[in-house]
Amino acid sequence: MPDLLKLQNGSDIRGTALAVDGGKSVDLTDEAARQIGAAFAGWLCGRLGKSPASLRIAVGRDSRVTGAALTQELARGICACGARAADFGLATTPAMFMACVTEGFMYDGAVMITASHLPYERNGFKFFTASGGLDKKDITAILEDAKGLAVRADAPCAMQQTDFMQCYASILRQRIIDGTGLGPTPLRGLHIIVDAGNGAGGFFVRDVLGPLGANTQGSLFLEPDGMFPNHAPNPEDERAMGFIMRSVESSHADLGIIFDTDVDRAGAVLSDGRELNRNRLIAMIAAIELRDHPGTTIVTDSITSTGLARFIADAGGIHRRFKRGYRNVINEAARLNREGQSAEVAMETSGHGALRENYFLDDGAYLMVKLIIELARASRTGRSLSSLIEGLAEPVESREYRMGLSGEDFAQYGSEVLRAVSEWADSASGFTTAPDNFEGVRVNADAGHGDGWFLLRMSLHDPLMPLNIESDSEGGLAKIASAVYPLLSRFDRLDTDQLKADAGK
Numbered sequence: 001m002p003d004l005l006k007l008q009n010g011s012d013i014r015g016t017a018l019a020v021d022g023g024k025s026v027d028l029t030d031e032a033a034r035q036i037g038a039a040f041a042g043w044l045c046g047r048l049g050k051s052p053a054s055l056r057i058a059v060g061r062d063s064r065v066t067g068a069a070l071t072q073e074l075a076r077g078i079c080a081c082g083a084r085a086a087d088f089g090l091a092t093t094p095a096m097f098m099a100c101v102t103e104g105f106m107y108d109g110a111v112m113i114t115a116s117h118l119p120y121e122r123n124g125f126k127f128f129t130a131s132g133g134l135d136k137k138d139i140t141a142i143l144e145d146a147k148g149l150a151v152r153a154d155a156p157c158a159m160q161q162t163d164f165m166q167c168y169a170s171i172l173r174q175r176i177i178d179g180t181g182l183g184p185t186p187l188r189g190l191h192i193i194v195d196a197g198n199g200a201g202g203f204f205v206r207d208v209l210g211p212l213g214a215n216t217q218g219s220l221f222l223e224p225d226g227m228f229p230n231h232a233p234n235p236e237d238e239r240a241m242g243f244i245m246r247s248v249e250s251s252h253a254d255l256g257i258i259f260d261t262d263v264d265r266a267g268a269v270l271s272d273g274r275e276l277n278r279n280r281l282i283a284m285i286a287a288i289e290l291r292d293h294p295g296t297t298i299v300t301d302s303i304t305s306t307g308l309a310r311f312i313a314d315a316g317g318i319h320r321r322f323k324r325g326y327r328n329v330i331n332e333a334a335r336l337n338r339e340g341q342s343a344e345v346a347m348e349t350s351g352h353g354a355l356r357e358n359y360f361l362d363d364g365a366y367l368m369v370k371l372i373i374e375l376a377r378a379s380r381t382g383r384s385l386s387s388l389i390e391g392l393a394e395p396v397e398s399r400e401y402r403m404g405l406s407g408e409d410f411a412q413y414g415s416e417v418l419r420a421v422s423e424w425a426d427s428a429s430g431f432t433t434a435p436d437n438f439e440g441v442r443v444n445a446d447a448g449h450g451d452g453w454f455l456l457r458m459s460l461h462d463p464l465m466p467l468n469i470e471s472d473s474e475g476g477l478a479k480i481a482s483a484v485y486p487l488l489s490r491f492d493r494l495d496t497d498q499l500k501a502d503a504g505k
Helices: 030-048 067-080 093-098 136-146 165-180 203-212 238-251 278-292 306-314 326-338 364-380 385-389 410-427 476-488 497-503
Strands: 012-016 056-061 084-090 109-113 122-129 192-195 255-259 266-270 297-300 318-321 343-347 353-355 397-404 431-433 441-445 452-456 464-471
Touching (some): 030 056, 030 109, 067 084, 093 122, 093 165, 122 136, 192 203, 203 364, 266 364, 278 297, 278 306, 278 385, 397 476, 464 476, 476 497
Parallel strands (some): 056 109
Antiparallel strands (some): 397 464
């Protein structure tokens, strides 16, 4: 039996659910799914103070080929505890949370079966209550409890078939209607296309954009296919972005949208063909929220650009650069609000984004609804959507190096690397440690030494040390790389080959 605790991936559970040639052995087994289902039901009983017989738990999945089987096995564990399970079928991660807070449904808990953008053989679980997604400590507790449980493979479980996606889509439609004030078909005359990556995002065309009058011709890969035959369903993937960019250009669309598999992340393409992701997407959402909530705080992950920080400040906002991890930025925004500091936005450069007005729910579809409302408004006044980020300064050069760490104790070794970089930055000419270090080591470089910054950190889950370098001058990236490479190359368990190539330029 695999060690269930090794399935923890921060605030999620992820593992290998299908054996493939040359791949990892299966550790997200049917038995593991049953144990985890039973443990989640037990955890809910304790958290909510309810009896198992009164619990209602919703289970949804993305298009992965192992999703249906894992749904059944997870439900067996839920039912074995005496709770009731509902099969939501193909769903999105945000919709599963909404099932816990939407009148007429109000489930005690929900599980989304997904592994986000990972390859088709992987799968996993995300958990929700009406309070939001579970935290890391909650997942640890559930997996600890699961280890001691046994649920028969033939345990009976009659799942109730439930169609919640129509309700969720109607919520998004109404948000657009209310936000635009343009009647029941506010998108008439607009050409908006979607790349769903053969995941769960096809509903957005069929049940949101179409009924509101949008022209969606040119949309891509809307049919669910858990083998993901066309491209990785990932807004950060360059090849995936290439598909939607070319489709926007060839169809002369007003906006292109790309979702990841379970639609908790999104990216976009403007009508002029520019990608709207990473710093640009955060800037646009920040501009919208700062107009409606002057002076609010925008919480982001640690690798956002200097230009974005200036953009937020110039718009009258406060930029709070925090740790990577969507739960980290959401929790930080929630903490600030509890302490009396307005924080309306929590976003990562990966496309994860949550707004206070929407339960701080990590919802790619809702972010795109915000853009669509602005697009509809702008089109009526002769403006472009891109006008919202006209003042955003883009870096001249930027790159991320994902440097592998070898050895079992990679976390300890990585800490030694970070300590050495911090000590170096305190004494190196032209470099200063940034004052807002919440993760790893962020170091600013003056104009003579690269005119930018670099951030070295540990990966959240993998034996990697990502190094992000950004420069506001041509050739500055190579200067920064040349300065830091001699130090990092001393660590023989750190793969610095990519960095060496740029350091030699």
